Amino acid sequence: MQEKKTIPSPRKITTEPRFTDKVFRGVVTSGGLIAGLLLGLIGFFLVFNGFEAMRSAGLSFLTGFDWVDAIPENGQAASYGIGAMLYGTIVTGILAMIMGVPVAVGTALFLSYYAPEWIKKPMVVVVDVMAAIPSIVYGLWGYFVLMPHAEYWAKLIHKYFGFIPFFDMPAPVFTRSPFIAGLVLAIMIIPIVTAVSREVFAQTPLERIQAAYALGATKWSMIKAVVFPYGRGGVIGGAMLGLGRALGETVAVYTVLNLVYDIRIEVLLSAGGSVASMIVNKFGEADPVELQALMGAGFVLFMVTLLVNFLANYIINKTARE
Amino acid sequence: MSNQNESGNREDNMSQMTGKQTSTSRPTPASGATRSLGDVASARTVNAGKPNSGGSGLEARGVHAWFGKKHVLEDISMDFATGTVTALIGPSGCGKSTFIRTLNRMHEFIPTAALAGQVLLDGKDVYEPGVDVTKIRLKVGMVFQKPNPFPSMTIKENVLSGLKLSQIKIENSDELLESCLKRAGLWDEVKDRLNEYGGSLSGGQQQRLCIARSLAVSPQVLLMDEPCSALDPGSTLRIEETIRELANTMSVVIVTHNMQQAARVSDYTGFFLSDGGPGRLVESATTVEIFTNPKQKRTEDYVSGRFG
Numbered sequence: 065m066q067e068k069k070t071i072p073s074p075r076k077i078t079t080e081p082r083f084t085d086k087v088f089r090g091v092v093t094s095g096g097l098i099a100g101l102l103l104g105l106i107g108f109f110l111v112f113n114g115f116e117a118m119r120s121a122g123l124s125f126l127t128g129f130d131w132v133d134a135i136p137e138n139g140q141a142a143s144y145g146i147g148a149m150l151y152g153t154i155v156t157g158i159l160a161m162i163m164g165v166p167v168a169v170g171t172a173l174f175l176s177y178y179a180p181e182w183i184k185k186p187m188v189v190v191v192d193v194m195a196a197i198p199s200i201v202y203g204l205w206g207y208f209v210l211m212p213h214a215e216y217w218a219k220l221i222h223k224y225f226g227f228i229p230f231f232d233m234p235a236p237v238f239t240r241s242p243f244i245a246g247l248v249l250a251i252m253i254i255p256i257v258t259a260v261s262r263e264v265f266a267q268t269p270l271e272r273i274q275a276a277y278a279l280g281a282t283k284w285s286m287i288k289a290v291v292f293p294y295g296r297g298g299v300i301g302g303a304m305l306g307l308g309r310a311l312g313e314t315v316a317v318y319t320v321l322n323l324v325y326d327i328r329i330e331v332l333l334s335a336g337g338s339v340a341s342m343i344v345n346k347f348g349e350a351d352p353v354e355l356q357a358l359m360g361a362g363f364v365l366f367m368v369t370l371l372v373n374f375l376a377n378y379i380i381n382k383t384a385r386e
Numbered sequence: 387m388s389n390q391n392e393s394g395n396r397e398d399n400m401s402q403m404t405g406k407q408t409s410t411s412r413p414t415p416a417s418g419a420t421r422s423l424g425d426v427a428s429a430r431t432v433n434a435g436k437p438n439s440g441g442s443g444l445e446a447r448g449v450h451a452w453f454g455k456k457h458v459l460e461d462i463s464m465d466f467a468t469g470t471v472t473a474l475i476g477p478s479g480c481g482k483s484t485f486i487r488t489l490n491r492m493h494e495f496i497p498t499a500a501l502a503g504q505v506l507l508d509g510k511d512v513y514e515p516g517v518d519v520t521k522i523r524l525k526v527g528m529v530f531q532k533p534n535p536f537p538s539m540t541i542k543e544n545v546l547s548g549l550k551l552s553q554i555k556i557e558n559s560d561e562l563l564e565s566c567l568k569r570a571g572l573w574d575e576v577k578d579r580l581n582e583y584g585g586s587l588s589g590g591q592q593q594r595l596c597i598a599r600s601l602a603v604s605p606q607v608l609l610m611d612e613p614c615s616a617l618d619p620g621s622t623l624r625i626e627e628t629i630r631e632l633a634n635t636m637s638v639v640i641v642t643h644n645m646q647q648a649a650r651v652s653d654y655t656g657f658f659l660s661d662g663g664p665g666r667l668v669e670s671a672t673t674v675e676i677f678t679n680p681k682q683k684r685t686e687d688y689v690s691g692r693f694g
Binding site: 269271272274275276277278279280281282285286289290293294 | 495520527528532534536538547548552
């Protein structure tokens with residue numbers, strides 16, 4: 065004989081928030097929404113204004129190398145393509161990462177595991193202040209102070225590594241090259257990469273550090289076995305945040321880079337590209353049609369940096385959860 | 387060989403000890419659920435004797451410890467002879483863990499930690515200036531309360547990690563891997579999955595992996611800071627078997643809150659207590675004596691469960 069069981073349907077569980085809770089919730093929610101809304105509006109503004117230029121150029125807007133205004137007198141049509149500038153942006157960004165990330169990671173390691181307390185605190189402040197220096201200052205300093213030295217370094221690199229295509233020189237002009245722009249950008253991304261790396265290094269579980277030391281590890285072998293594997297994701301994420309900054313950097317690059325509408329692999333040569341700098345360069349004297357193209361270029365840059373930053377945050381958060 | 391007790395009558399202990407160290411058969415860790423702690427302790431200690439393999443092992447001489455201004459350990463002197471297991475018991479906060487961390491110089495990782503006295507390994511003070519601290523930690527291994535295998539390494543890499551960390555090169559790592567895992571009682575469970583990550587094991591297996599990892603650098607002494615407190619009874623029993631096995635070739639010092647465990651596994655027991663001030667070694671003797679015939683009233687109260 066079987067008993068009949070009545071299975072109840074699940075109850076609805078609710079909590080009625082208090083009035084003060086509701087008010088507070090409203091305030092913080094609107095704060096959060098405003099940030100998202102602004103981002104959306106900026107994207108919309110760029111698409112709205114640049115759409116015509118992007119539509120008429122089609123895919124060649126991304127791949128074309130020319131940036132030519134229309135000259136009605138000799139019947140020449142306008143042609144706007146940001147291919148060379150986009151390439152140049154990526155090249156300088158990668159150069160900045162190659163030169164800046166190792167320095168930043170070294171700084172973070174020093175601050176987390178080697179620096180005595182009295183050096184550590186002021187140095188953290190100094191590195192953070194580096195992020196607050198206006199980029200035009202980096203640009204001017206890069207142009208007047210760094211470039212004469214960097215020119216000499218570039219010549220050395222060319223002399224000894226010239227057989228590598230990247231370091232070849234078709235013409236002996238070493239100033240305002242992607243290499244020098246990358247160097248300035250490298251210095252500019254050090255604060256953010258250092259801050260993120262330091263954060264993840266500091267979170268390394270103490271029990272793993274102690275386990276390594278209890279096995280007779282030296283400090284360096286402990287760092288290799290415990291700190292690096294744990295912090296890897298965070299460092300990669302921090303490096304990408306730095307890349308995001310390098311890709312979008314405008315004025316500093318504009319000061320130290322010679323913009324040339326051409327794709328060249330020689331990074332020591334005084335010819336490079338940067339979407340952001342190009343926009344600054346052309347913006348002042350652009351006619352309405354060219355302005356549309358510049359808006360389109362801005363939209364592409366906006367999307368690329370947004371993507372890099374999202375990816376960076378995703379990697380950092382994923383690491384933090386593990 | 388004896389552990390010094392507070393009143394310092396070493397001769398007394400010495401004679402008792404030599405009297406007991408005659409039989410050679412190995413005890414099996416008794417489950418002892420229904421027996422008194424004294425019975426459990428006698429059951430194994432009476433059988434536990436083995437000729438002392440010589441070597442002065444590890445000795446603490448008048449060790450004091452501070453954290454900042456707080457005096458946490460006062461004048462601890464104990465001997466840990468090769469081939470013995472010593473249990474340190476006492477209520478929380480009495481300085482047991484601090485004490486064993488002074489023995490392999492893990493104490494100094496805590497900022498503001500200070501120390502007085504000597505820790506002698508083979509007669510040499512490990513705190514002497516110029517001593518290579520990494521060498522000390524190779525000779526005096528440690529197993530922590532919470533299993534802490536390196537999650538970025540496989541089981542195999544975990545066991546051999548000590549060699550890599552201290553830059554020791556060896557000929558036949560597979561042989562060492564197998565022998566360490568066998569001594570830690572883990573080989574049969576992991577021999578087919580040596581390339582899986584350490585984190586894929588259960589808590590008890592992870593702790594045995596950590597023991598195997600400590601053994602790979604062939605320490606003379608193994609310090610265990612409540613190694614079973616996060617484990618289930620089955621895993622605890624496995625680790626106790628392992629400890630008994632290890633005591634054939636090294637000395638083991640184990641901090642435990644589980645008095646059954648102290649009775650089952652140790653030859654000597656030290657009872658620590660802090661009455662608000664720094665922790666002191668109240669009594670230190672053979673395990674059977676501590677559990678059957680303690681000299682101090684406070685020891686008796688503690689082991690009979692009247693406080694703590």
